[in-house]
Amino acid sequence: MRVQIMTALLSRMRHAVALCGFLTMFAVALPTAAQQSNPNVPVDPDASAVKEQTLLHEAPRIEGRIDIPDEKASVLVQPAGREWDHFHEVILHWLGAIVILGMIVLLALAYLVMGRIRISGGRSGRKILRFSGFECFSHWLTAVSFVLLALTGLNITFGKILLLPPLGPETFSAFAQISKYVHNFVSFSFVVGLALIGALWMKDNMPRRVDLDWLKQGGGFIKSKHAPAGRFNAGEKLVFWFALGAGLAVTVSGFLLLFPFYGTNIAGMQIAQVVHAVIAVLFIAMILAHSYIGTLGMEGAFEAMGTGDVDLNWAKEHHDLWLADKLAEGRSADRPGQPPAAPAG
């Protein structure tokens, strides 16, 4: 009986000890457990969640993973689209209008103030070959392509302001569709022409000491006094190198736009379009000046590209060093039937 009581007592004590131990453990564990499950403390499942503003702060656009196979659709947001919109609709419109109209105004002023630059010695009646048939072909291939590209390009930016109201939506859209394809395909003949021009004239367009003097004298013709020049004067060389550089820039940027997503993404295409548009506007203004001086602005200049022959006096005034070389060449290789300066028919 005593033994039974003792056993029961011991057993109770064991229970009590176990309970105490368990309670102690529970008391230690309690605060952390309460922290995890207490419904009164709000849980934030977004604590580690990605946030739009944070992501846009880190990178210009938000990209993710997408289930559909269209990889480019994995860009979720690219706010740069709005910036490109601002460039295209505000900056480019003003830049284009100011640069192109500004150049036209400048050229009109030049014509009104200075008038046509005449051959001061008058025409000699004798002609000398300045550009070969192939050179003329290369020039006009590039020139005709350029004019078509410029007009169709300007239509994409200014057409809706200038042509859409008078033509109406249907006619204007049909016209814009055709001009888009003209722009895309004439680009190839422009590139061929530009490559030919570059190859044919690069040697004669290398900068020389005489170009500095020409520039110092303001091209000579500004002061009605002609500065010495070789086959191409410094002004022509600037036109040449500008055309080559700008041509290369519009070609590269244009081809990137012609083949969407080949080596570019949307940001790349936005940049390509900005480069293409800004360079093209400057190019158009430069070519306007080039066309003016080659036609209206200077007597005897157009023939160089029109027929390939120029008047001897014109050559003497504008390209004296080149003429001297030519005449020297002619004298040293004095063969009948190939006179360097043939009388004009």
Add this chain to the structure above:
Amino acid sequence: MARMKFLCDADRCINCNACVTACKNENEVPWGINRRRVVTINDGKPGERSVSMACMHCTDAPCAAVCPVSCIFSTEEGVVLHSKDLCIGCGYCFYACPFGAPQYPRIGNFGSRGKMDKCTFCAGGGGAEETGSREEFEKYGANRLAQGKLPLCAEMCSTKSLLAGDGDIIAQIYKERVLKRGYGTGAWGWMTAYHETIST
């Protein structure tokens, strides 16, 4: 008049792509074009979120501004529509769109993309076709709005993550949700699309 908007509650989106499928089916969207898509950010990492995105029908829609033939416009309800008869497939709307909404039937080398296609908020097209006509459906898809229904993507979203409709009402719904549950990652794309966000 109501100003129609989309809102994707990223805390509810489970990337089930039902909205994508619903849109394709309802509008019989051409092969290769997805007017709606679900993008998962930080996929597989803590804090991953999925967002369903389509045309947001922006305020001062940049696509409409840059279109060289002005074939994109906003309706009185703020839905951005376009005319496929006037579209010349130049790709400018695609450069300008912050949400990658405009798409074309072809990749389009040499400018041969074809006519632009995008989400119409299930409001038919912006062309000359008669509202609810067969011709309108074939070119642009369903015109549920004319029938008094909202875009199907949002209507059938199983978690009601994607909301479509009057911008003020869906903003209110989202606000109440966030207040009740105590968290929310915000209205994705709203700042870019509508120049405003929902303060919660």
